[in-house]
Amino acid sequence: xxxxxxxxxxxxxxxREALRGVTLSVGRGEFLGLIGPNGSGKSTLLRTISGxxxxxxxxxxxxxxxxxxxxxxxxxxxxxxxxQGDRATCTFRVWEVVMMGRMPHVGRLQRESLRDxxxxxxxxQVTGLSALADRHLDELSGGERQRVVIAKALAQDTDILxxxxxxxxxxxxxxxxxLDLLASLRxxxxxxxxxxxxxxxxxAQYCDRLVLLDRGRVxxxxxPETVVTRENLATVYRTPVMVTRHPSRLRxxxxxxxxxxxxxGSHAPAxxxxxxxxxASALLESLAAHGFRVSLGAVxxxxxxxETARRLGLEVIExxxxxxxxxxxxxxxxxxxEAARAxxxxxxxxxxxxxxxxxxxxxxxxxxxxxxxxxxxxxxxxFTGGQAEAAFxxxxxxxxxxxxxxxxxxxxxxxxLGRTGAAVEPGGGEGAVLGGTRTGQVxxx
Amino acid sequence: MSVVSTDSPAVAGRIAxxxxxxxxxxxxxxxxxxxxxxxxxxxxxVRIPLGEVVAVLLDPQAHSASAFSTIIWDLRLPRVxxxxxxxxxxxxxxxxxxxxxxxxxxxxxxxGVSQGAALGACLAMVAGLQLQWAGIGAVPLxxxxxxxxxxxTVTLLARSAGGLPVATLLLAGIALGTLLNxxxxxxxxxxxxxxxxxxxxxxxxFSGRSWEYVRMCWPYVLAGSLLMLGLARELNALLLxxxxxxxxxxxxxxxxxxxxxxxxxxxxxxxxxxxVIGFVGLxxxxxxxxxxxxxxxxxxxxxxxxxxxxxxxxxxLARTVLVPSEVPIGVITALFGAPFFIYLLLRRRRTDFHQGxx
Numbered sequence: 001x002x003x004x005x006x007x008x009x010x011x012x013x014x015x016r017e018a019l020r021g022v023t024l025s026v027g028r029g030e031f032l033g034l035i036g037p038n039g040s041g042k043s044t045l046l047r048t049i050s051g052x053x054x055x056x057x058x059x060x061x062x063x064x065x066x067x068x069x070x071x072x073x074x075x076x077x078x079x080x081x082x083x084q085g086d087r088a089t090c091t092f093r094v095w096e097v098v099m100m101g102r103m104p105h106v107g108r109l110q111r112e113s114l115r116d117x118x119x120x121x122x123x124x125q126v127t128g129l130s131a132l133a134d135r136h137l138d139e140l141s142g143g144e145r146q147r148v149v150i151a152k153a154l155a156q157d158t159d160i161l162x163x164x165x166x167x168x169x170x171x172x173x174x175x176x177x178x179l180d181l182l183a184s185l186r187x188x189x190x191x192x193x194x195x196x197x198x199x200x201x202x203x204a205q206y207c208d209r210l211v212l213l214d215r216g217r218v219x220x221x222x223x224p225e226t227v228v229t230r231e232n233l234a235t236v237y238r239t240p241v242m243v244t245r246h247p248s249r250l251r252x253x254x255x256x257x258x259x260x261x262x263x264x265g266s267h268a269p270a271x272x273x274x275x276x277x278x279x280a281s282a283l284l285e286s287l288a289a290h291g292f293r294v295s296l297g298a299v300x301x302x303x304x305x306x307e308t309a310r311r312l313g314l315e316v317i318e319x320x321x322x323x324x325x326x327x328x329x330x331x332x333x334x335x336x337x338e339a340a341r342a343x344x345x346x347x348x349x350x351x352x353x354x355x356x357x358x359x360x361x362x363x364x365x366x367x368x369x370x371x372x373x374x375x376x377x378x379x380x381x382x383f384t385g386g387q388a389e390a391a392f393x394x395x396x397x398x399x400x401x402x403x404x405x406x407x408x409x410x411x412x413x414x415x416x417l418g419r420t421g422a423a424v425e426p427g428g429g430e431g432a433v434l435g436g437t438r439t440g441q442v443x444x445x
Numbered sequence: 446m447s448v449v450s451t452d453s454p455a456v457a458g459r460i461a462x463x464x465x466x467x468x469x470x471x472x473x474x475x476x477x478x479x480x481x482x483x484x485x486x487x488x489x490x491v492r493i494p495l496g497e498v499v500a501v502l503l504d505p506q507a508h509s510a511s512a513f514s515t516i517i518w519d520l521r522l523p524r525v526x527x528x529x530x531x532x533x534x535x536x537x538x539x540x541x542x543x544x545x546x547x548x549x550x551x552x553x554x555x556x557g558v559s560q561g562a563a564l565g566a567c568l569a570m571v572a573g574l575q576l577q578w579a580g581i582g583a584v585p586l587x588x589x590x591x592x593x594x595x596x597x598t599v600t601l602l603a604r605s606a607g608g609l610p611v612a613t614l615l616l617a618g619i620a621l622g623t624l625l626n627x628x629x630x631x632x633x634x635x636x637x638x639x640x641x642x643x644x645x646x647x648x649x650x651f652s653g654r655s656w657e658y659v660r661m662c663w664p665y666v667l668a669g670s671l672l673m674l675g676l677a678r679e680l681n682a683l684l685l686x687x688x689x690x691x692x693x694x695x696x697x698x699x700x701x702x703x704x705x706x707x708x709x710x711x712x713x714x715x716x717x718x719x720x721v722i723g724f725v726g727l728x729x730x731x732x733x734x735x736x737x738x739x740x741x742x743x744x745x746x747x748x749x750x751x752x753x754x755x756x757x758x759x760x761x762l763a764r765t766v767l768v769p770s771e772v773p774i775g776v777i778t779a780l781f782g783a784p785f786f787i788y789l790l791l792r793r794r795r796t797d798f799h800q801g802x803x
Contacts, residue, residue, distance in 0.1 A: 052688050076694030083688060090684045091739050095456055100682060104694040108675070117457045124456070133455065156693070 008058035033207030101155030243313030330356035365398025376402035529753035536752025539726020541708035556618030560625035562716035565591020592713030649720035649775035724782020
């Protein structure tokens with residue numbers, strides 16, 4: 001059941017377009033995260049939903065009702081908002097502020113009922129503020145004030161909770177505490193939560209669905225696995241990141257790569273790896289850490305190299321588990337090799353299952369692509385009765401660079417491509433005649 | 446509901462304790478107001494024994510033959526009551542503006558409403574209008590019109606994109622106030638023979654005010670005060686920020702409009718009754734806030750009571766320090782208020798002056 005639906009919302013502040021046609025919906029009991037760089041429109045979107053900002057086009061429906069037509073009181077009974085960066089410096093006491101959360105439920109001439117008092121008591125308790133209840137707001141730290149704002153919103157007892165960076169002033173203990181609390185409230189009360197979350201890892205851990213905003217538009221929307229990817233983040237945040245997997249919750253985790261040139265990301269040189277059975281895992285990690293755009297394949301789903309590549313958020317050309325690489329997968333692998341600046345063939349055994357990969361690599365080598373082979377001998381690795389050996393010979397004849405270990409492969413790659421991918425001399429023997437989209441950028445670099 | 450509750454919630458205890466404290470504070474303030482009223486009636490050029498004052502006030506019939514009865518009922522009491530009403534009006538208006546602008550420096554003068562009232566009154570004085578309406582001369586009426594016109598003008602000037610941003614409102618108020626002030630000065634300069642009465646009126650005071658003034662004032666003071674008290678919860682929410690208030694169900698623009706209207710009505714009434722008396726709206730809400738805290742549900746009634754007490758006391762000083770002549774009451778309040786204003790300025794300059802304008 002859809003609780004919030006945002007339809008083609010456009011917002012403008014003067015000449016600045018804060019939202020440019022945002023459409024999304026939030027279901028009952030859903031925990032939706034809004035992510036995106038500063039100024040991408042997260043706060044504006046929340047403020048549009050809460051009726052503070054009026055869109056110039058489009059609208060927001062709350063259970064089918066246009067928020068612009070709802071009174072402030074009706075809105076306050078339907079949704080509570082945890083505002084960003086609490087600047088309130090007034091001298092109210094903590095419990096008085098939390099009690100104000102009951103305002104929409106207490107009549108003008110009414111007194112607070114036992115229910116109101118109990119709800120406030122509970123909100124203080126779950127936010128860990130019971131001991132601070134008598135403190136003045138201006139005596140609290142930023143994190144404590146943030147918790148007061150959250151407690152006030154919880155006291156408001158609404159079905160929908162909007163939070164604008166609720167954890168930005170909190171230490172990690174309280175971050176997890178508050179988000180766990182929201183997650184459990186969602187379970188017990190079917191609370192619908194929409195939160196702008198600055199921390200991508202927390203967003204990926206706690207949200208059912210993420211909306212990645214980029215300059216006022218929805219860049220990506222879906223489950224964390226599909227939104228928090230290396231490509232999306234590199235494009236939107238303009239910084240290279242590594243996406244791995246949370247060790248126990250299997251949600252994506254973002255690892256920052258400090259010191260990398262921000263020009264990388266989507267323009268980083270592409271490298272295709274032929275691997276499998278764990279022979280390429282260390283190489284994949286190293287390549288990803290060096291900021292290359294890495295693709296792998298074709299490999300079987302559940303293969304340990306497949307797992308590594310997925311954990312790193314790399315592009316993987318997949319074949320069904322425990323079966324041979326079929327023509328379709330091989331064709332896609334060939335495509336990836338042709339698009340890549342270099343191909344690396346791991347020191348791995350070849351059987352009928354993965355022979356097509358080696359043949360594809362041989363083919364691109366013959367066409368003059370840069371191919372690096374780890375281990376120049378196929379001896380003991382050919383389980384195809386000579387077919388692999390033949391392909392390997394073609395590979396070497398095509399000018400493949402032979403190295404002895406994966407570390408050397410990475411070093412050679414740097415030498416061949418240059419660190420930022422701009423140092424390749426045109427007309428040279430290796431990797432010079434590149435087709436596809438990458439060429440233009442290299443030439444321009 | 447999975448709300449966890451204890452048998453005697455601590456919050457319930459806090460509410461009870463707070464309500465008890467508020468009742469005590471208000472009772473003490475009311476008692477002080479009563480005492481000052483008795484002093485105000487008793488003291489003056491003719492000193493009336495306080496016992497006599499109380500007796501006459503409590504049972505007018507039995508003491509109608511008293512030598513002081515006429516002085517008490519026809520001269521002193523209307524003056525004291527009027528001072529009380531004006532003090533209440535100015536203190537509440539000040540508290541209202543301070544909540545509205547989230548700026549403790551705000552005061553009826555700062556947004557130009559007092560200057561508007563003064564200009565209206567000066568125009569009537571210089572024109573020598575002798576019109577009467579319900580027994581009230583043209584001067585107070587014109588003051589009233591001027592105050593409302595100034596409030597409307599400053600609101601229109603500051604309004605932008607359907608909102609009423611605080612910083613713009615303050616700037617518009619200062620600009621308008623300066624303009625109106627210079628117009629008043631020009632009028633005074635051009636008026637010649639009426640110069641003395643206009644200047645004296647500008648300094649404010651309660652000299653010779655009769656029951657007619659009280660009759661004119663009290664309905665407006667009552668209406669403005671009730672409106673303001675009715676908005677107490679909304680004012681509390683506004684202290685947390687306008688967006689927060691909106692999220693708590695407050696129709697922010699409507700409340701700001703009503704608040705501006707109520708505070709301006711109170712200011713206009715005060716100026717019409719007694720001329721320009723400064724600093725009451727600044728000092729009283731501040732002092733009261735130190736005692737009762739920021740909650741408007743107690744701050745507003747407490748400020749009303751204390752404002753009345755303060756102005757009655759200031760009026761006693763005004764007519765007793767230089768007997769037989771009277772010091773203008775505006776001089777007395779300014780002597781208390783201006784140093785306080787400077788103190789606030791010095792304190793805020795160092796801390797969070799800019800935050801106050803957000």
